[in-house]
Amino acid sequence: MTDASPPRPFGRIALIGIGLIGSSLARFIRRDGLADHITVCSRTHATLDTARELGLADSITTDPRQAVEGAELVVLSTPLSAYAAIAEAMAPGLRPGCIVSDVGSVKQCVIRDVGPHMPDGVHLVPGHPIAGTEHSGPEAGFAELFQGRFCVLTPPPGADEAAVQRIVDLWQRAGMTVEVMDAGHHDKVLAITSHLPHLIAYTIVGTATDLEDHLKKEVVRYSAGGFRDFTRIAASDPTMWRDVFLNNRESVLEMLQRFSEDLTALQRAIRWGEGEKLFDLFTRTRDIRRGVIDANQA
Amino acid sequence: MTDASPPRPFGRIALIGIGLIGSSLARFIRRDGLADHITVCSRTHATLDTARELGLADSITTDPRQAVEGAELVVLSTPLSAYAAIAEAMAPGLRPGCIVSDVGSVKQCVIRDVGPHMPDGVHLVPGHPIAGTEHSGPEAGFAELFQGRFCVLTPPPGADEAAVQRIVDLWQRAGMTVEVMDAGHHDKVLAITSHLPHLIAYTIVGTATDLEDHLKKEVVRYSAGGFRDFTRIAASDPTMWRDVFLNNRESVLEMLQRFSEDLTALQRAIRWGEGEKLFDLFTRTRDIRRGVIDANQA
Numbered sequence: 001m002t003d004a005s006p007p008r009p010f011g012r013i014a015l016i017g018i019g020l021i022g023s024s025l026a027r028f029i030r031r032d033g034l035a036d037h038i039t040v041c042s043r044t045h046a047t048l049d050t051a052r053e054l055g056l057a058d059s060i061t062t063d064p065r066q067a068v069e070g071a072e073l074v075v076l077s078t079p080l081s082a083y084a085a086i087a088e089a090m091a092p093g094l095r096p097g098c099i100v101s102d103v104g105s106v107k108q109c110v111i112r113d114v115g116p117h118m119p120d121g122v123h124l125v126p127g128h129p130i131a132g133t134e135h136s137g138p139e140a141g142f143a144e145l146f147q148g149r150f151c152v153l154t155p156p157p158g159a160d161e162a163a164v165q166r167i168v169d170l171w172q173r174a175g176m177t178v179e180v181m182d183a184g185h186h187d188k189v190l191a192i193t194s195h196l197p198h199l200i201a202y203t204i205v206g207t208a209t210d211l212e213d214h215l216k217k218e219v220v221r222y223s224a225g226g227f228r229d230f231t232r233i234a235a236s237d238p239t240m241w242r243d244v245f246l247n248n249r250e251s252v253l254e255m256l257q258r259f260s261e262d263l264t265a266l267q268r269a270i271r272w273g274e275g276e277k278l279f280d281l282f283t284r285t286r287d288i289r290r291g292v293i294d295a296n297q298a
Numbered sequence: 299m300t301d302a303s304p305p306r307p308f309g310r311i312a313l314i315g316i317g318l319i320g321s322s323l324a325r326f327i328r329r330d331g332l333a334d335h336i337t338v339c340s341r342t343h344a345t346l347d348t349a350r351e352l353g354l355a356d357s358i359t360t361d362p363r364q365a366v367e368g369a370e371l372v373v374l375s376t377p378l379s380a381y382a383a384i385a386e387a388m389a390p391g392l393r394p395g396c397i398v399s400d401v402g403s404v405k406q407c408v409i410r411d412v413g414p415h416m417p418d419g420v421h422l423v424p425g426h427p428i429a430g431t432e433h434s435g436p437e438a439g440f441a442e443l444f445q446g447r448f449c450v451l452t453p454p455p456g457a458d459e460a461a462v463q464r465i466v467d468l469w470q471r472a473g474m475t476v477e478v479m480d481a482g483h484h485d486k487v488l489a490i491t492s493h494l495p496h497l498i499a500y501t502i503v504g505t506a507t508d509l510e511d512h513l514k515k516e517v518v519r520y521s522a523g524g525f526r527d528f529t530r531i532a533a534s535d536p537t538m539w540r541d542v543f544l545n546n547r548e549s550v551l552e553m554l555q556r557f558s559e560d561l562t563a564l565q566r567a568i569r570w571g572e573g574e575k576l577f578d579l580f581t582r583t584r585d586i587r588r589g590v591i592d593a594n595q596a
Contacts, residue, residue, distance in 0.1 A: 081573075105523075130523050134587070149522055189516045192506055194523025200498055201524070203564055205583040207557045208490055218487045220589040224447055225403075225428050225492025226499070228590055229527045235587035238580035245568045245576055256565055259505045260558075266501055267554055270543045275379075278543055282536035285503040289432070289533035291518040292526055 009169065012037045014071040016064055016086055018051045019237070020132060021103045022077030023141030026056040028174050031143045041067035050138045064090035068098070073166075076102035080109060080243035087117035096121030099163045103129055105190060105240070107154040107183035109247040115156065123163035128152045128186065129176060130194070134235040147175035154183035191251035195244055196259060199252065201233035202241070307467065310335045312369040314362055314384055316349045317535070318430060319401045320375030321439030324354040326472050329441045339365035348436045362388035366396070371464075374400035378407060378541035385415035394419030397461045401427055403488060403538070405452040405481035407545040413454065421461035426450045426484065427474060428492070432533040445473035452481035489549035493542055494557060497550065499531035500539070 013035040015022050022040075029035050040057035041064055042048050048060040061067050068074050068090045076083060083102070094100070100122060102110055110126040118124050131149040133140065151171040155164045168178045208219045208227065223231065245252055269277040311333040313320050320338075327333050338355035339362055340346050346358040359365050366372050366388045374381060381400070392398070398420060400408055408424040416422050429447040431438065449469040453462045466476045506517045506525065521529065543550055567575040 130520055132523075150520060152520075189513060189520055190523060192509065192513065193517050193520045193525040197502060197524035197528055199564060200502060200561070202580055202583050203561045204490075204495060204498060204557055205586050206579050207553070207560045209582055209586055210556070210560075211490065215487060215490065219491050220586065220593050222428055222448060222450075222487055222491045223590050223593075225430075225488060226495035226531055227491040229531060230495055231583070231587040231590045233524055233527060234580075234583040236580075238577050238584070241580050242573050242576040246571055246573055249568055249571070252568060253565065255505070256561075256568075258508070259502055260561070260565075262505045262508075263498070263501045263554075263558070266497060267551065267558075270547055270550060270554075273544055273547075275540050275544055278540040279536050281504050282500055282532075282534075282539055284507055285500050285529070285532040286536070288503050288507055288518065289529040292521050292529045295518050295521070 008034055008036055009166070009173075010035045010072045012039065012071045012073075014039045014041060014067045014074045015057075016041045016067060016074065016076045016090070017078035017082075018042055018047060018056065018138045019077060019240075020136055020140045021129065021145075022075070023051065023054070023056055023138040024131075024143060024145040025075060025077065025103070025129075025141075025174075026051070027141055027143035028146065030056065032173055034170070034173065035073075039067050039071065047138060054138060056138065065093040068093040070095065071098055073170075074098060074100045076100070076104070076114070079237075079239045080104050080106060080113075080247045081239075083110060084113040084117075087114040091117045091119055094119055094122045097123075099123045099125055099166060101125045101127050101167050103127060105194065105244045106248040107152070107186045111154070111156050111183055123160045124156065125159060125164050125167045126154045126183065127167055127171065128154070128190070129171060129174070130190075131176075132236070134232050136237040136240075144175070146171065149176050151176040151178045152186050153178060153180045154186050155180065156183075187248050188251045188254075191248055191255045195248055195252050196255045198233055198236060198241055199245065199256065200259070201230040204230050205234040306332055306334055307464070307471075308333045308370045310337065310369045310371075312337045312339060312365045312372045314339045314365060314372065314374045314388070315376035315380075316340055316345060316354065316436045317375060317538075318434055318438045319427065319443075320373070321349065321352070321354055321436040322429075322441060322443040323373060323375065323401070323427075323439075323472075324349070325439055325441035326444065328354065330471055332468070332471065333371075337365050337369065345436060352436060354436065363391040366391040368393065369396055371468075372396060372398045374398070374402070374412070377537045378402050378404060378411075378545045379537075381408060382411040382415075385412040389415045389417055392417055392420045395421075397421045397423055397464060399423045399425045399465050401425060403492065403542045404546040405450070405484045409452070409454050409481055421458045422454060423457060423462050423465045424452045424481065425465055425469065426452070426488070427469060427472070428488075429474075430534070432530050434535040434538075442473070444469065447474050449474040449476045450484050451476060451478045452484050453478065454481075485546050486549045486552075489546055489553045493546055493550050494553045496531055496534060496539055497543065497554065498557070499528040502528050503532040
């Protein structure tokens with residue numbers, strides 16, 4: 001190259017998986033010119049064709065090892081259950097100094113499943129950009145998805161600081177506020193702020209699906225009363241969420257147990273007409289909403 | 299009057315209660331010129347002052363009997379627990395031919411609490427405009443709140459057809475699709491589409507409120523992952539919702555029992571790593587979302 005542009009932050013980037021998050025990442029890397037070359041890897045040919053048609057890939061492959069050859073940065077954006085096999089397959093292609101990151105919603109399992117396969121000199125920096133919609137697939141992505149959201153990085157103890165900083169910079173360029181924390185702490189926090197809400201939404205929409213026909217047909221019609229919000233959450237990608245629950249089992253079960261106890265207490269209050277107990281809870285929960293609004297998240 | 303305008307649909311309208319729904323109704327009646335005179339009744343002087351300042355009231359009073367004197371239409375928009383006492387108090391002021399309606403989220407209890415107090419010749423037409431926000435009070439209302447939503451009327455058997463039609467017309471003018479159904483059926487449908495979702499949202503936000511401090515402070519920060527939607531629902535008016543649960547006890551407990559069984563089954567699937575069960579449910583629930591979108595409710 002003969003022009004005077006500053007060097008791009010990354011030479012070659014390999015994106016393994018190109019769904020909602022992976023394709024949004026590709027779009028923003030493209031938009032801001034952050035890589036010389038983007039390789040997209042997926043096991044599905046149709047997905048790769050779509051990625052190329054959308055202009056997200058300079059090269060495409062179904063082979064993880066081929067995808068990561070010469071890459072400075074590899075980002076996994078597949079369902080969590082695919083991580084171990086991908087890590088094993090791509091390991092021989094990783095060059096020293098390469099950073100391997102991801103976007104998964106659970107973080108301890110990444111260190112468990114990917115960490116052991118990493119060659120010496122390769123830096124594992126697991127990450128979780130907390131952003132999404134109920135839509136899936138490469139067509140659903142958009143470069144602004146991450147704007148104004150939080151991103152959590154969970155590098156294992158002793159991780160290379162320069163490598164971590166490069167991932168911090170990447171997500172900050174996407175408009176995110178980046179936090180570094182322990183993977184176990186991340187998994188506990190997300191169990192209550194994300195995983196349990198999804199589990200509950202899936203459950204109540206499922207309960208409605210099983211209603212007698214004369215009720216079920218009216219559930220959709222009258223969904224504006226609250227149910228509608230749950231159907232949006234419960235339309236999220238089934239594979240991704242299955243893997244979240246299977247891989248954050250302990251924290252999800254712990255939060256679910258607390259929730260069930262609280263729900264049983266409310267059930268009892270309704271049965272026995274204890275209006276004050278209901279009123280007290282319903283008043284307390286308003287305060288959390290104010291906190292959310294103050295935090296500019298609403 | 300000497301001009302040639304068509305007669306207004308109602309002479310005098312009395313609005314008992316002037317919160318989010320009552321004030322939205324007042325605004326739309328004003329906007330469309332549907333009444334000669336609006337009387338607003340509340341037990342709180344400050345609320346009445348606000349209603350007057352907002353231009354929603356031609357006259358104000360704390361006395362339900364005085365409020366309904368000469369009214370062609372009376373609409374109750376208070377919490378459900380106030381209905382019986384208001385009905386008893388206003389009964390002597392109701393004139394024959396007057397229509398008494400309401401906007402409450404439970405309907406069998408209206409027939410139970412208000413019906414017995416209605417003098418001969420007064421028409422009780424309970425109604426439920428299914429619309430709202432998480433905000434409360436007369437300032438929170440807006441005339442367009444009802445636009446594009448459903449309204450359910452549950453006149454008791456043998457109700458005056460002309461009276462029912464006038465209430466159908468009123469809500470249709472507000473932009474609503476109006477359905478007439480049995481009060482018990484309404485209460486069952488709304489138990490799953492509205493009451494249970496609110497109960498669950500209140501519960502999970504409460505569960506988060508009770509977390510250990512080191513987790514709690516991060517719940518707000520990372521609420522974008524799903525929790526945020528629940529905080530909005532759980533910010534709804536505490537008195538109104540207490541009364542909903544106390545007055546639709548049987549249907550809410552029935553739906554809550556089904557939900558709890560389904561949640562326990564999912565909990566078990568997570569504990570034993572039964573990914574297929576999770577995947578199957580998460581796929582089924584997507585169909586309901588499609589129905590909601592098709593019904594133009596999203």
